[in-house]
Amino acid sequence: MKIGVDLGGHTLTAALISRDGQKPRIEKIDKSDTPRSRSVKEIMEAIASAAERLREGHKIAAFGVAVPGMLNADRRRALRMPNFPVEWDDLDIVDAIETALVSRGIHAPVGIENDANCYALGEGSAGEAVGISDFVTFTMGTGIGCGIVTRGRLLTGAHGMAGEGGHVVVRGGVPCGCGGKGHSETLAAADGTSARALAKGLPEDFEKLWEMRGDPAADEVLDVTIDAMARTIATVCHLLDPEIVIIGGGMSRAEGIGDALKSVSAEYLSRPFKKLLDIRISRIGSEAALYGAASVERTA
Numbered sequence: 034m035k036i037g038v039d040l041g042g043h044t045l046t047a048a049l050i051s052r053d054g055q056k057p058r059i060e061k062i063d064k065s066d067t068p069r070s071r072s073v074k075e076i077m078e079a080i081a082s083a084a085e086r087l088r089e090g091h092k093i094a095a096f097g098v099a100v101p102g103m104l105n106a107d108r109r110r111a112l113r114m115p116n117f118p119v120e121w122d123d124l125d126i127v128d129a130i131e132t133a134l135v136s137r138g139i140h141a142p143v144g145i146e147n148d149a150n151c152y153a154l155g156e157g158s159a160g161e162a163v164g165i166s167d168f169v170t171f172t173m174g175t176g177i178g179c180g181i182v183t184r185g186r187l188l189t190g191a192h193g194m195a196g197e198g199g200h201v202v203v204r205g206g207v208p209c210g211c212g213g214k215g216h217s218e219t220l221a222a223a224d225g226t227s228a229r230a231l232a233k234g235l236p237e238d239f240e241k242l243w244e245m246r247g248d249p250a251a252d253e254v255l256d257v258t259i260d261a262m263a264r265t266i267a268t269v270c271h272l273l274d275p276e277i278v279i280i281g282g283g284m285s286r287a288e289g290i291g292d293a294l295k296s297v298s299a300e301y302l303s304r305p306f307k308k309l310l311d312i313r314i315s316r317i318g319s320e321a322a323l324y325g326a327a328s329v330e331r332t333a
């Protein structure tokens with residue numbers, strides 16, 4: 034048995050995962066509110082309590098946590114946890130989790146990985162990319178998460194930061210929360226889309242807005258969203274030549290969004306890439322991060 038944890042800003046989700054032959058399977062899920070303070074002490078307590086509730090006497094072979102931040106190359110510390118107190122920034126997160134688990138009598142090797150990367154790993158072990166060695170995942174929600182697997186391995190780069198597909202430069206100079214500008218996320222994510230919709234007196238909820246397609250004002254907003262995401266997909270395809278591109282996150286539930294992204298992305302692609310473009314909507318959704326977290330191996 035393994036345990037995978039998805040540490041979100043508002044919800045902490047943990048899953049007990051077994052292996053049934055080749056495929057991992059979620060046996061049990063534990064959801065709790067992320068402690069309001071988001072302090073290291075309270076979050077470590079919450080992670081250890083969730084582990085204790087899930088384990089029920091099972092021996093835990095591995096414990097992985099999907100972390101909302103950019104990690105350093107050795108996968109022990111976060112370079113930056115944007116929505117968490119600064120005390121996280123120089124913390125040995127692996128060590129802190131292990132200590133919290135040991136205090137509850139749980140002895141397991143702990144690994145951490147960026148949450149968008151966990152999402153990609155999960156699609157690879159239990160989702161659309163089972164058996165596929167080259168693929169890219171995007172989660173379209175509040176921001177745009179991205180994870181890249183090439184030749185069966187997660188792409189992490191020289192400093193641990195590779196795969197930031199939500200920060201591909203698409204156009205214009207809208208400042209991005211990351212400190213750059215003109216990034217995909219500023220136009221394609223739900224936050225940017227809602228802001229443009231509200232300015233036109235349209236619903237800020239993405240699914241409601243999507244249902245209004247055909248209305249010229251709604252189309253004007255949605256075309257910008259789809260165009261920015263399509264430019265991102267085309268850029269990533271040209272750079273990495275993935276076999277499939279997987280779209281997840283809350284916005285992916287809008288009916289027909291996969292087809293819309295496919296037709297606009299194809300316009301930007303060079304001829305050999307056009308006919309190979311394969312965009313799929315995630316079926317396992319947010320469970321991907323849990324499967325992925327459980328598959329993270331401790332690296333140092």
Ligand SMILES: [Zn+2]
Pocket residue numbers: 199200209210211212213214216218
């Ligand atoms: Zn950015």
